[in-house]
Amino acid sequence: VDCLVVSLHWGQEYQARPSARQQRLGRAAIDAGADLVLGHHPHVAQPIETYRGKPIVYSLGNAIFDREGSARWSNGLVVRLELGRDRARVVDKKGIWTRAGRPVRR
Numbered sequence: 001v002d003c004l005v006v007s008l009h010w011g012q013e014y015q016a017r018p019s020a021r022q023q024r025l026g027r028a029a030i031d032a033g034a035d036l037v038l039g040h041h042p043h044v045a046q047p048i049e050t051y052r053g054k055p056i057v058y059s060l061g062n063a064i065f066d067r068e069g070s071a072r073w074s075n076g077l078v079v080r081l082e083l084g085r086d087r088a089r090v091v092d093k094k095g096i097w098t099r100a101g102r103p104v105r106r
Helices: 020-031
Strands: 005-009 036-040 048-051 054-057 075-084 087-099 102-105
Touching (some): 005 020, 020 048, 054 075, 054 087
Parallel strands (some): 036 054
Antiparallel strands (some): 048 054, 075 087, 087 102
């Protein structure tokens, strides 16, 4: 395995900050050997943390989800990563908004 990516469906919907449980699980995944943790489920973008030199993307938010309601539910992240042997790093990130079920750049 060159680079181990762990993808977790976690977190509480519409919360802009990761929970203490997400932080514990994300860090535990890194401690267990993951090079990158990618999270999804809250329907809003959450922060990216670097832990022991490895990224934890807590939530990518929404890219094509179309739900009426608060504008804060219509945000997401596009994250460009560089993956290599036993390493991953965030090269760039862009915020996006979803309008009419399609992503638009913020």
